[in-house]
Structure formats: C-alpha cells, structure tokens
Amino acid sequence: MPSIPKTKPAAYTFYYDSEPFVMKPLQATNLRVQKGKQEILHGLSLSVKAGTITGLIGPSGSGKTTLMRAIVGVQKYSGELHVLSRPAGSSILRSKIGYVTQSPAVYGDLTILQNLEYFAAIAGVPKVKTKRVIEQVQLTSHMHQLVDSLSGGQRARVSLAVALLSDPELLILDEPTVGLDPILRRNLWHQFAELAKAGKTLLISSHVMDEAEQCDELILVRDGQVLWNDSRTKLLNATHTSTVGDAFIAMISHQDEQPEKGEA
Numbered sequence: 001m002p003s004i005p006k007t008k009p010a011a012y013t014f015y016y017d018s019e020p021f022v023m024k025p026l027q028a029t030n031l032r033v034q035k036g037k038q039e040i041l042h043g044l045s046l047s048v049k050a051g052t053i054t055g056l057i058g059p060s061g062s063g064k065t066t067l068m069r070a071i072v073g074v075q076k077y078s079g080e081l082h083v084l085s086r087p088a089g090s091s092i093l094r095s096k097i098g099y100v101t102q103s104p105a106v107y108g109d110l111t112i113l114q115n116l117e118y119f120a121a122i123a124g125v126p127k128v129k130t131k132r133v134i135e136q137v138q139l140t141s142h143m144h145q146l147v148d149s150l151s152g153g154q155r156a157r158v159s160l161a162v163a164l165l166s167d168p169e170l171l172i173l174d175e176p177t178v179g180l181d182p183i184l185r186r187n188l189w190h191q192f193a194e195l196a197k198a199g200k201t202l203l204i205s206s207h208v209m210d211e212a213e214q215c216d217e218l219i220l221v222r223d224g225q226v227l228w229n230d231s232r233t234k235l236l237n238a239t240h241t242s243t244v245g246d247a248f249i250a251m252i253s254h255q256d257e258q259p260e261k262g263e264a
Helices: 064-072 113-123 130-137 152-164 182-197 210-215 234-239 244-257
Strands: 026-035 037-050 051-057 078-083 097-100 169-174 201-206 217-222 225-231
Touching: 026 064, 037 064, 037 217, 037 225, 051 064, 051 210, 064 078, 064 097, 064 169, 078 152, 078 234, 113 130, 113 152, 130 152, 152 169, 152 182, 182 210, 182 244, 201 210, 201 217, 210 244, 217 234, 217 244, 225 234, 225 244, 234 244
Parallel strands: 051 201, 051 217, 097 169, 169 201
Antiparallel strands: 026 037, 026 078, 217 225
16 A cells, blocks of 8 residues: 655645545645646645545636546656555556546447447446446436437436446546536436445536535635645635635635745
C-alpha cells in the first residue's frame, strides 16, 4: 500500500480537510498537469470520502475534465494521485472505476441491450449482468430500442449502465446532466443518491451551482486551483451563506482581494 501523504494540502482561507491523514478512495497531493507550454492543474491537493457523492464544481475551463482524465488514467500528470490505494492508471483499477464522459460513449446504431452486451464482452463481464444494469437505470422497457432514437436523458442513463457493468467501487461522472431538462436531471440525481446509499463513491462534475446542493461533499475549483474540499454544510457555515453559488462567489471575492506575493 502506498504511503499516506503527510504534506498538508495547499489551501485558501476557507479551505480545510477535517480528515487529512485518512486513506480515502481518491487522494491527490501536488497534482500538476501540463499541456504543451500551459499548466492546467496547478499543484492540486484533494481527497474524496468513501460512500459519498462529491461534487467537482467550477466554471467551464477550470480543469474539471482534465482532473477526471488524470484520475481514470488517460491523462499524464506529475505529483501524487492515488485511486483506491493504487497509483492512478494502474491496470488493476480498470474494473474498479466507472467513467462517464460528457458525450455519451455508446453506439447509436445499436440497441441498448446490444450496447451493453458489446461492452460486457470487452470487459469480460457475464452476459447476464447486462439486463440487470439496464433495470438498475430504469430502461428495461426500452432495451430493444436503438440508442439514436432515445432522449438525451435516456442516452445518459445508457452510458451510466455501461459504467456500472463491472460493479465499480468508484464512479467518475463528467457533467452527466448537461443539457438535460430539470425533470431528467432530478431523476438522474435520484439514481446517483441510490448508488451512494449502496456504498458506491461518486465524483460528479458540474458547472451548474444548484447541482452542488445535491452533493454531500464538494471540491470547488477555479483556474486549476482548489478553493474548497470538504462538506457542503461546512462550506455554507464558513462563508456565512445559504447556497453554494453564493459561497463560491464569496470565496472568489476573498481570493481576489488577497495581495500578490511580494506586495506590502
């Protein structure tokens, strides 16, 4: 097992982690990602607690997708990044992580069942599991329907079903509700809550602040930096606000008011 990081994460005034030395499903220390001459993630330190819905919240371009790609092992990085007590990208993690990208990664000219059977064969998952996960995402009555004929919310649920095939411990969902109407968003968040109750750990990105209200824990990011990594309740108490959106604005305002290094 890798050693537990002892370095305290870089932080802003409002940021703190109440359990910094407990090994968690996801832990990063001084995580950096460089693309060409541009650094996207600037020495992030963060963690995610087991069995929770953690919202990765920030505006577009803040580094959310880059961070998720590093976690699932498809993005080069420097620093420490441990996922389920293994270095990110380890082959043993492939069946332990479910990853849902922003755009549904399924085949439109196949039915829901055919998609699930195809991905099950690739992952070495028993064929019997396909109908079980289709039922889990409430698409049984549509299983023989072509994916191209489905609504946006249904396609999002097909992608979620694919991610659930291997019964992963950790689910990484990159803006899974983007572009969906409020009813479909609500239904998906209900499913996320049920997965967390079943013991899964979920990291869900969004740039929509009201979706952060659905999360137990929050990681707030801006310009490749972590502003907060702790519970939603503690965030609201620390910022003396009633919504995550207001808290985010308060933290940005506080950050922008701080003098640059070297200034008097």
